Amino acid sequence: MSNRLRHLTTLENLPRETIERLLDRAGTMRDGCAHGTRKLDLLAGRTVLNLFFEPSTRTRTSFELAARRLGADVINFDIGFSSTAKGEELFDTLHTLEAMHMDAIIVRHKESGTPESLVRHAMSGVAVINAGDGNRAHPTQGLLDALTIRQHHPDFSDLIVTICGDVKHSRVARSDVHAFSALGAKEIRLCGPASLMPDPAEVPGCKIYDNFDRAIEGAHAVIMLRLQKERMAATDLPDEQAYFTRYGLDGARLKRAAPGCLVMHPGPINRGIEIATDVADGAQSRILEQVANGVFVRMAVLAEVMGR
Amino acid sequence: MSNRLRHLTTLENLPRETIERLLDRAGTMRDGCAHGTRKLDLLAGRTVLNLFFEPSTRTRTSFELAARRLGADVINFDIGFSSTAKGEELFDTLHTLEAMHMDAIIVRHKESGTPESLVRHAMSGVAVINAGDGNRAHPTQGLLDALTIRQHHPDFSDLIVTICGDVKHSRVARSDVHAFSALGAKEIRLCGPASLMPDPAEVPGCKIYDNFDRAIEGAHAVIMLRLQKERMAATDLPDEQAYFTRYGLDGARLKRAAPGCLVMHPGPINRGIEIATDVADGAQSRILEQVANGVFVRMAVLAEVMGR
Amino acid sequence: MSNRLRHLTTLENLPRETIERLLDRAGTMRDGCAHGTRKLDLLAGRTVLNLFFEPSTRTRTSFELAARRLGADVINFDIGFSSTAKGEELFDTLHTLEAMHMDAIIVRHKESGTPESLVRHAMSGVAVINAGDGNRAHPTQGLLDALTIRQHHPDFSDLIVTICGDVKHSRVARSDVHAFSALGAKEIRLCGPASLMPDPAEVPGCKIYDNFDRAIEGAHAVIMLRLQKERMAATDLPDEQAYFTRYGLDGARLKRAAPGCLVMHPGPINRGIEIATDVADGAQSRILEQVANGVFVRMAVLAEVMGR
Numbered sequence: 001m002s003n004r005l006r007h008l009t010t011l012e013n014l015p016r017e018t019i020e021r022l023l024d025r026a027g028t029m030r031d032g033c034a035h036g037t038r039k040l041d042l043l044a045g046r047t048v049l050n051l052f053f054e055p056s057t058r059t060r061t062s063f064e065l066a067a068r069r070l071g072a073d074v075i076n077f078d079i080g081f082s083s084t085a086k087g088e089e090l091f092d093t094l095h096t097l098e099a100m101h102m103d104a105i106i107v108r109h110k111e112s113g114t115p116e117s118l119v120r121h122a123m124s125g126v127a128v129i130n131a132g133d134g135n136r137a138h139p140t141q142g143l144l145d146a147l148t149i150r151q152h153h154p155d156f157s158d159l160i161v162t163i164c165g166d167v168k169h170s171r172v173a174r175s176d177v178h179a180f181s182a183l184g185a186k187e188i189r190l191c192g193p194a195s196l197m198p199d200p201a202e203v204p205g206c207k208i209y210d211n212f213d214r215a216i217e218g219a220h221a222v223i224m225l226r227l228q229k230e231r232m233a234a235t236d237l238p239d240e241q242a243y244f245t246r247y248g249l250d251g252a253r254l255k256r257a258a259p260g261c262l263v264m265h266p267g268p269i270n271r272g273i274e275i276a277t278d279v280a281d282g283a284q285s286r287i288l289e290q291v292a293n294g295v296f297v298r299m300a301v302l303a304e305v306m307g308r
Numbered sequence: 309m310s311n312r313l314r315h316l317t318t319l320e321n322l323p324r325e326t327i328e329r330l331l332d333r334a335g336t337m338r339d340g341c342a343h344g345t346r347k348l349d350l351l352a353g354r355t356v357l358n359l360f361f362e363p364s365t366r367t368r369t370s371f372e373l374a375a376r377r378l379g380a381d382v383i384n385f386d387i388g389f390s391s392t393a394k395g396e397e398l399f400d401t402l403h404t405l406e407a408m409h410m411d412a413i414i415v416r417h418k419e420s421g422t423p424e425s426l427v428r429h430a431m432s433g434v435a436v437i438n439a440g441d442g443n444r445a446h447p448t449q450g451l452l453d454a455l456t457i458r459q460h461h462p463d464f465s466d467l468i469v470t471i472c473g474d475v476k477h478s479r480v481a482r483s484d485v486h487a488f489s490a491l492g493a494k495e496i497r498l499c500g501p502a503s504l505m506p507d508p509a510e511v512p513g514c515k516i517y518d519n520f521d522r523a524i525e526g527a528h529a530v531i532m533l534r535l536q537k538e539r540m541a542a543t544d545l546p547d548e549q550a551y552f553t554r555y556g557l558d559g560a561r562l563k564r565a566a567p568g569c570l571v572m573h574p575g576p577i578n579r580g581i582e583i584a585t586d587v588a589d590g591a592q593s594r595i596l597e598q599v600a601n602g603v604f605v606r607m608a609v610l611a612e613v614m615g616r
Numbered sequence: 617m618s619n620r621l622r623h624l625t626t627l628e629n630l631p632r633e634t635i636e637r638l639l640d641r642a643g644t645m646r647d648g649c650a651h652g653t654r655k656l657d658l659l660a661g662r663t664v665l666n667l668f669f670e671p672s673t674r675t676r677t678s679f680e681l682a683a684r685r686l687g688a689d690v691i692n693f694d695i696g697f698s699s700t701a702k703g704e705e706l707f708d709t710l711h712t713l714e715a716m717h718m719d720a721i722i723v724r725h726k727e728s729g730t731p732e733s734l735v736r737h738a739m740s741g742v743a744v745i746n747a748g749d750g751n752r753a754h755p756t757q758g759l760l761d762a763l764t765i766r767q768h769h770p771d772f773s774d775l776i777v778t779i780c781g782d783v784k785h786s787r788v789a790r791s792d793v794h795a796f797s798a799l800g801a802k803e804i805r806l807c808g809p810a811s812l813m814p815d816p817a818e819v820p821g822c823k824i825y826d827n828f829d830r831a832i833e834g835a836h837a838v839i840m841l842r843l844q845k846e847r848m849a850a851t852d853l854p855d856e857q858a859y860f861t862r863y864g865l866d867g868a869r870l871k872r873a874a875p876g877c878l879v880m881h882p883g884p885i886n887r888g889i890e891i892a893t894d895v896a897d898g899a900q901s902r903i904l905e906q907v908a909n910g911v912f913v914r915m916a917v918l919a920e921v922m923g924r
Contacts, residue, residue, distance in 0.1 A: 038353035045654035346661035
């Protein structure tokens, strides 16, 4: 595998074959698990470290499980979330961890670009995996969303997918767009209040909507983003109820989508703000499949970057 | 084992055979450890998650050790103790953990009944083990106390046991009463200030005492509860010294009990408040045996609920 | 090995053979790792517990890695750093952990002498390893510094080593002095502001300097201590720049040392306060080798105290 990934910092510019290889492998791991294979030993003897500068119990746990199910040791490096480590201080931490012979570092940081900085400053063969940096990228989320869609809708060439909410500040949305574009999605629609939409130049090929009823029309998958409540002010909507009325997903609105449209959300959900309870828990919801796929995608990524 | 436990939320209404089966198994594990068996692999490949909404390093560590000594992977899900997760938010967390293929969830929560809520809302075969809910139940503590008594006094039919302290707010006392009743104890006595005693209807068959000298008379085991200092006000006793004089266990008082009476405490102890130092550290103290038995009981419970 | 260590609380008074045996073993483990041996199973089935009353992610992680690479289970006992556990409370914690069958306890505490207190009060065969107590000792740091020097300068009989900074409050410096003396170093020089120098009676055989230019003259290794910024006041130097001018290590000053002088620091470094960036990152810097050696030394110590 001469072109295997050494790091995963973003899905941007990643070749379609690479993304498909990762999804194929995650799918194989999912099948193995369904047939009772609880653990593999691909990473026996390896050490994976969680370096989270922002708290995220769900994502950290998903990575921890993925690494352990491959037989790796996992260290949670508790840096304290008050730490604003950057620059030399951050690189000294990196070099210390390399000196301890870490095989992979999974990093979450509020500054966009931190994972690439780590890659540039790394002195050993340590693999860096981005678990979310600023507003920029959350590549394993993009992969798990692609895997979830592909499971139900294998041919992306006629796929219409709608992403709704605070797209502007969402690393999930950015990584989704990169994944779906690379896989040849027919149409990617972004929807939300104008103040929460990205610059169109940033998302070439995407269609931007203000009207969710139109954005969801005929969609095969709809991804609802979590509303950060402190962003409400930017929406020009008086309250959460008004936000839900315009940009929330309820049963009536879902009927405008294609039959069987997949309902997705990166979680944790705000019921009644971006998504109605009956839709979140309904037959079309794939939210828990996303969680399950998250572990398999992270297993595939860990195995890839560590060359196993 | 058609009637095996799938969950352990309370000892209330558990058949005597079930309790005895768990104690027998814990005893077998204790014997194995004494003969050098440090680890078993009954739970190899399984994942056990600690979901503690109240801090408790001792209990969490005891469960973590129990799970690891059975070969399981253990995840500490750090939800932050400021979280008051309940209702949908709690169930979304549960479903997320189930989607990640957890085999067992060990939960501690300040709201009574939380473990049963999790059982009712669980969608997979995940096992739920209560590590303490509100004032209600702490079933593994009840089991470990029973195991400790049985080790020294195998026949419960003539057993007199006295529980002293803030029984009203004690989940330990409730689970002890359930365990000792099921095992056919002859007499269970509860003692403490009237304001810290439960409604008698809640503890049928127990004798309630205000006078510790009388409550301890002829007892084969005495369990001293930890006094929560903030509860002092409710006792109508002016200070901790006065509390100790009336409800503390010292050497003179212990002489009123049956010869060799077992001295027990769930820990951590407040020396000089509920128990005198020379008694806590004396020849009749079983406090550290309780700690040791705690690991074996939790091993037995984990193996049982996971069907191994 | 009749004279094997049962505990490691300090290097003071440790025989030269013991220190050399530990260094030899750490060196063997380092060689094994270089040849691809990632894990050993010397401690399979054993449980090692981190009991840190002061935060130290680096040291805790180094011990955790060391224990895991020997196959042990590791428990991080999160006591909360606000805890000031001492006296009976601390010993009750110790006895609880012993009852849970811990094989080794790694302790860091701000009170000097805590590790010895634990050894004196232990009731089982549990091994106690000091990960830093007050100003007094940090024996694994002393060992890793000795290992790092020995790697480049095997014959201590002509070794001149200079330790510069706040020696008075440094447990690192004390353990370094004990290690280097035991190994027969020719000359140990201590340098820093008079207010940060220890009583000479405390460091027999060491030479005390106020002038760093003279202290570094001809040295084969220089160990820069981390300046605790709250100690600046005691230095009679107006600011960090002035401190650096007199006691910092820059390239010009390093030229006064012996050719190839090893530049060392226990980390994390304060660039521009005690050490210049180009020196910290320069060809003579051994700072990251120290980190790497820390894991191997801790592996050797764990194996020794647990009799493997």
